[in-house]
Each structure stands twice: as C-alpha cells, then as structure tokens.
Amino acid sequence: MSELRLFRTDTLNGGMAEVVPRLAAVEADVQGLVEAHMETMLGVRFLASEYSTGPVHGGRIDSLGLDENGAPVVVEFKRGTDAGVIHQGLFYLAWLMDHRAEFERLVRDRLGATAAAQVLWSAPRVICIAGDFTRYDVHAVREHRRSIDLVRYRYFGSDHIALEEVASVTGSTAPRPRLRATGAAQRRTAPTAMGELAQALDEVLLGFGGGVTRVQRKQYAAYQRVQNFACVCPPQQTKLLVYLKADPRQVDLVPGYTRDVTTIGHHGTGDLELQLRSEADLERAQDLLRLSYAAA
Structure with a gap:
C-alpha cells in the first residue's frame, strides 16, 4: 500500500502530520x-x-x-x-x-x-x-x-x-453453455431494445477495472470487486432494473429513474434502485455507477 498516504490535520495549529x-x-x-x-x-x-x-x-x-x-x-x-x-x-x-x-x-x-x-x-x-x-x-x-x-x-x-x-x-466450476439458434428460433432470440441496453450496461460495468467480476444467479447478475457494487435484473419490456451500493439519502431521487428500496424487497443487493429505459439513461447514470463501484 505504498501508494496510499494518510495525513491528519491539526485544526488548532494549522499543521499536518502523516499517519504512518x-x-x-x-x-x-x-x-x-x-x-x-x-x-x-x-x-x-x-x-x-x-x-x-x-x-x-x-x-x-x-x-x-x-x-x-x-x-x-x-x-x-x-x-x-x-x-x-x-x-x-x-x-x-x-x-x-x-x-x-x-x-x-x-x-x-x-x-x-x-x-x-x-x-x-x-x-x-x-x-x-x-x-x-x-x-x-x-x-x-x-x-x-x-x-x-x-x-x-x-x-x-x-x-x-x-x-x-x-x-x-473470476472462475467457475460449471462451463458456460453455447447456444446457437437458426431460422425462426434465431428471430425469436434476436436482441430486443432492453437486451441491447443490458449488453451496453454490462460493458460499462466490466470496464470499470480489471478486478470486476460478474456472477450470474437466476434472478440477477452481480458485478463485484470484493463486494457487489451492482446487481442487474433480467430486462423487462420497457426498463432495466439495477441495484447499487449507494446511499439513497445522498442522492437526489427522481421518480421513474431512481428509488430508495432500503425497506422494499428486491433481488440482489443494494439500497438504490436505478431504472434504465434508454441509452440516455445509461449515460446519465455513469456517476451513480462509479459512486457504487468506489464504495464496494
């Protein structure tokens, strides 16, 4: 930890001393x-x-x-x-x-x-x-x-x-299955707008650092460093729900975009619910995503 140096300020004398x-x-x-x-x-x-x-x-x-x-x-x-x-x-x-x-x-x-x-x-x-x-x-x-x-x-x-x-x-004891679709099945599995938004969000979260890993559960995908910092639920028809490790009390909540779920049951971990409906929502969510990443 040679990169991190911590200093204590002396408010009375205006001095500063390093905490070894x-x-x-x-x-x-x-x-x-x-x-x-x-x-x-x-x-x-x-x-x-x-x-x-x-x-x-x-x-x-x-x-x-x-x-x-x-x-x-x-x-x-x-x-x-x-x-x-x-x-x-x-x-x-x-x-x-x-x-x-x-x-x-x-x-x-x-x-x-x-x-x-x-x-x-x-x-x-x-x-x-x-x-x-x-x-x-x-x-x-x-x-x-x-x-x-x-x-x-x-x-x-x-x-x-x-x-x-x-x-x-990250590692896994179970191999990831490779799915291939053709014809009508391929058309049914073509990416939806929310599916494409989920892929874009995945790239953003994994791109925060080399230490980010993704763990897939049935109800959500968790993105973690040592702790989870984002949990993403499967895409819905019109929105993508993301739960972040950010304090809702420190965020200006916007109806239909951010919500305090501290006392509300939900999949994954995190007290701040983020509702994404478009690439524009994902773009304006960058600061919240980074805030949660820094807290994990």
Whole structure:
C-alpha cells in the first residue's frame, strides 16, 4: 500500500502530520477484526472461524463465509507477506468442494434452510488478506480457474484500517453453455431494445477495472470487486432494473429513474434502485455507477 498516504490535520495549529501505516501485531488481530465485521468489510456473511477439516485432511480454515450471491467463501489471513497463502486457500477450497453437504449443514445451522438451499456452488471464492503480496502472487492468481481475491490491509493509527484490492480473478466450476439458434428460433432470440441496453450496461460495468467480476444467479447478475457494487435484473419490456451500493439519502431521487428500496424487497443487493429505459439513461447514470463501484 505504498501508494496510499494518510495525513491528519491539526485544526488548532494549522499543521499536518502523516499517519504512518502499520501491520497487525499478530495475525489473529486482523482476523478477529474482519470476522467481527465481515459483512461490512467484505460483503460476506460470517459462518465459522478456525474450521477444522478433520483428522485425515489435518487443517484449519481461518474463516468460512457466504457472500452476497450465496457463493461459499474461504478467507485466509497472513500478518505480512507469505508466498503460501494462495496455495493454502486453494487447498482448503478443494476440501470444501469435496464436502458440500457439510458446508450446507453449517449454513443451515447459522443462516437457515433457505440460505442452505441456495448455495451457489458454481462460483466458490478464496479471499486472501495479507500485509502484502509479491508480483509472483498476482501472476499466480491469473493462472488459476478459481475465483481469488488478493486484499492488502494496513492499520492507520488506533482506529482505522484500510483494505486494498491487489488482484481479483473470476472462475467457475460449471462451463458456460453455447447456444446457437437458426431460422425462426434465431428471430425469436434476436436482441430486443432492453437486451441491447443490458449488453451496453454490462460493458460499462466490466470496464470499470480489471478486478470486476460478474456472477450470474437466476434472478440477477452481480458485478463485484470484493463486494457487489451492482446487481442487474433480467430486462423487462420497457426498463432495466439495477441495484447499487449507494446511499439513497445522498442522492437526489427522481421518480421513474431512481428509488430508495432500503425497506422494499428486491433481488440482489443494494439500497438504490436505478431504472434504465434508454441509452440516455445509461449515460446519465455513469456517476451513480462509479459512486457504487468506489464504495464496494
């Protein structure tokens, strides 16, 4: 995190002092903090800490969770730089994929039967949180088929912690089907105006950065960094619904375009509903989309 420098202003004397970043005293400090606030910091519901993989496998997973889209998450922590953190996370993820019923029982016990029935096994994730990563780590994650996020942390003073996404790749255990249509079927599946708008929105959201991934669920497509920042529902006849991680109280709501859905049930995550009906709507939504991206 050498690029980030934090300064404290002294309003009384008009001076300024740099807040020097530091690592945790021990690995357990950052692990305990993240586990206590995992949903806020990572968009992941916490399930278990130091989860035993049994006497045969002989290991302990630092943290287990379920992300906003229902995907299983293995979280591994390292105080500083450790070349083995990625392989350790993948090792435990392989165990998890072979013990799906055990994980679903854990989800059922912690979050209920509905969450357990909706676990998204096609998109399991590993999140590695460490003091730093090497260029070899960043290259290594790009060579794997799994979804891996490398997140660097730093403490600033006694009451601030920063998380920085270093690298993020997406993977899937299920191949994407290739659909081909001919004749009348091809005409039926031709892109509609809303379908073309959805494709344009997809290009915009994926274009925000190399760390953006898309996770497809039946009810919506989630665009995420470490957390979701936009959830897009299937196109309707006249509009496209998008849910953003933006505070509706900080937005000038426009009827028919933006809506506060904090207390209204909806698919996906995010409290601000965006209704797109045209390319012009998408163009004027750029600031809101970027605001949500920055908050994720």
